[in-house]
Amino acid sequence: xxxxxxxxxxxxxxxxxxxxxxxxxxxxxxxxxxxxxxxxxxxxxxxxxxxxxxxxxxxxxxxxxxxxxxxxxxxxxxxxxxxxxxxxxxxxxxxxxxxxxxxxxxxxxxxxxxxxxxxxxxxxxxxxxxxxxxxxxxxxxxxxxxxxxxxxxxx
Numbered sequence: 001x002x003x004x005x006x007x008x009x010x011x012x013x014x015x016x017x018x019x020x021x022x023x024x025x026x027x028x029x030x031x032x033x034x035x036x037x038x039x040x041x042x043x044x045x046x047x048x049x050x051x052x053x054x055x056x057x058x059x060x061x062x063x064x065x066x067x068x069x070x071x072x073x074x075x076x077x078x079x080x081x082x083x084x085x086x087x088x089x090x091x092x093x094x095x096x097x098x099x100x101x102x103x104x105x106x107x108x109x110x111x112x113x114x115x116x117x118x119x120x121x122x123x124x125x126x127x128x129x130x131x132x133x134x135x136x137x138x139x140x141x142x143x144x145x146x147x148x149x150x151x152x153x154x155x
Contacts, residue, residue: 012062018087019064021076022128025051028065031127032056034104036089036097038063058089077129086123086131094120094136106132114138116149 009015022028026049032038038056046052050067057063068076077083091097098112105127112122118139124132141149 012057014061017062017064018085019066020087020128020130021068021074022065022130023068023076023078024128025054025065025067028126028128029054029056031104031106032058032063035101035106035126059091063087077131080129083129083131086133088133088135090135090137092136094122094134098122098124098134101126101132101134116153117141117146 020028026043029038029040029043033040033056036058038058041055041057041062042053043051044053046067050069051065052067054065055062056065066074068074068079070079089097094112098106098108101124102108106124108122109125109131110121110123110133112120112134115121115135118137118141119135120138121133121135124134126132
């Protein structure tokens with residue numbers, strides 16, 4: 001009997017999946033559980049207990065993680081003294097999620113506010129140096145309405 005064809009994109013995955021390098025990926029999993037209700041999907045420990053691969057599900061999306069390993073060129077944002085990347089998270093209740101993330105150890109880098117593009121939006125930095133923007137979409141606006149709102153802000 002022939003095996004079924006392998007799906008090029010596995011069930012439950014999307015085309016684009018963030019893969020974060022963390023100093024302490026196992027601790028990061030616990031933080032994401034507390035902060036964002038993450039559910040652990042996979043964990044592959046390697047030599048010395050460092051995680052070679054891990055995955056959690058947040059909402060309908062997967063986030064992959066790996067422990068720092070300088071010999072493989074894997075350094076997280078703390079070692080690199082920052083990150084140019086922000087992971088964006090849409091949620092039903094931005095105020096509640098941000099409060100929960102702060103209680104779990106995140107730091108607010110941009111307070112939550114109603115934005116000209118129709119989202120209630122704020123930014124965080126997690127204890128591992130990764131930047132997150134968190135938002136709830138509150139208003140559907142046309143491109144011209146968004147442009148007008150941006151102009152009023154002087155942007």
